[in-house]
Amino acid sequence: MTALQVASLYVGLNLxxxxxxxxxxxxxxxxxxxxxxxGTDPALERACRAHANGAEWTPGALIALVLMAMLGxxxxxxxxxxxxxxxARGIHGYGVATQDGPNxxxxxxxxxxxxxxxxxxxxxxxxxxxx
Numbered sequence: 001m002t003a004l005q006v007a008s009l010y011v012g013l014n015l016x017x018x019x020x021x022x023x024x025x026x027x028x029x030x031x032x033x034x035x036x037x038x039g040t041d042p043a044l045e046r047a048c049r050a051h052a053n054g055a056e057w058t059p060g061a062l063i064a065l066v067l068m069a070m071l072g073x074x075x076x077x078x079x080x081x082x083x084x085x086x087x088a089r090g091i092h093g094y095g096v097a098t099q100d101g102p103n104x105x106x107x108x109x110x111x112x113x114x115x116x117x118x119x120x121x122x123x124x125x126x127x128x129x130x131x
Contacts, residue, residue, distance in 0.1 A: 003078055007069035010082030011062050014089055018058060021051040021093050042100065050097035054089055057113055061085050064120035071127050081116060088112035 001009070028044040029035065038045040065085070069078055092109020099106075 003069035006078040007066045013086045014058050025051050050093045085116050
């Protein structure tokens with residue numbers, strides 16, 4: 001696989017995660033007949049927050065992953081970052097959507113997402129200033 005193919009793989013997988021989280025919101029909206037907002041159903045609120053959090057955090061990491069691929073990052077590094085991001089966003093979305101309050105999926109997903117942001121951010125800055 002080329003670097004850009006690797007990045008495309010993880011962009012696709014993370015879009016599927018966002019699609020699943022969005023479909024979960026639709027499912028609860030239909031069940032509760034809530035067309036806007038979250039109504040009074042805690043499960044709908046969790047579903048909305050799981051999708052919204054994914055939509056807030058995932059795009060930045062995916063943009064950075066594609067830029068790293070375009071700049072010639074090693075394929076194995078891209079795989080490591082892509083797998084980590086995909087697992088982190090999956091377990092975070094699951095943790096938020098299925099349980100109230102703090103839980104291990106939510107914690108680990110958020111922690112690994114922050115670490116991935118830091119690695120990608122520092123990597124991009126270093127490449128920019130060192131060529």
